[in-house]
Amino acid sequence: MKGAFAAASALAALIQHTSANNDVVTLVTKDDVYITEAVATLVVGNIPNPITGDVALWSAIMLDGEDFLQGVTQNGPAGSGYCDNLGKNWCNFAYTLVETLISGTTPEVGKAVPTTPGSLIKTHYKLNPTTTKWDQDLYINGTLVSSVSTSKGQKGNIFYVSIECSSGTCATAPAHKWEDISIVLSKADQSFGTTESWQFGATGGKMSTADSGKTWNFTTLSVPDTPVSVG
Template identity: 35%
Template structure:
């Protein structure tokens, strides 16, 4: 089973109340024969869907050996003010982990064009994954969860309910870095990509550190 299908299955578990759930384009890696110690990427936010409907989510996620889904989120809501104090046309973004229930840090507004950095790092002292979400270089949301070992990493474009009859705009992830606990030269062979292009997956240390300069996710129209 591909990483994106694993991540999607985890996401659905936490969203059973939604009438409809769908997934669009993706770039995903895993599982690795090692485990992921650290992952870092920057999402350049596109325009929100028009009209804004509940709900469309963009996220890079990591499925873990503990059955968790570490997934910092950028979400377009029909009423963004009620969720994070945002105004029409803005996103809500925050650090989040699906762990049976959806755990989250502070939710904050973000604009199209903002660069949202989503950083996940395993903390040896606490045995937790620490999440840090920054907007244009300023830390805005954090979360730490004991989630086991991360096995794969992938991007997602997820619709729920009314947003599954709409269009998600094209967007881009910049400067993605994934650091494994030990080298896995076959990690590149796990890549699954759909409705997306990239600058290419590279390693300079025989498979412990993997980088992608650019991941471009295409526009996607749902009809579910």
């Protein structure tokens, strides 16, 4: 999965999504407003059946320098991902696809840790005001397990929640939920929120703000079983 995942994520970073990426949530900033922080907690469901391709569930932030931050939960055939011998578990890691002038894209990957279905996987993204880097921390059931710090001086343009088939012939991605999604903007923007339905049959995820549009919170977002395939 390593090479295929990087290639698929590079397409995502360039906002050239194929059918490999099923973007459930896409929220774009505008004008001089940008994302400074976001949190999303995945309540992961069962693993795909059969395990015939690399299925990944992730939240993400696209940056203005084309770096792509992702908190990833992945399952695939043995030897295809960042975790060895997954079995009936999911592999979880903080991940940034970094744009470079020489090689095009380079992945920065935090520690990869397996966990069972039903676990809570929280990713916290924050633009560090001291270092001006993005600190990305991934927690499993409340314990910090994976971190990366990248993308100095870049600003957040787009927030995603997505399902991806990065390689192989993927089985349907099983139903799962996202809880406690929160997005903080550089300044208030009432137009950032939406009342439209999310994609791929997802329900819930109602957005609200208590500070005139600077901080946006979601109700629980439920994503049904979703077919996904490489484009």
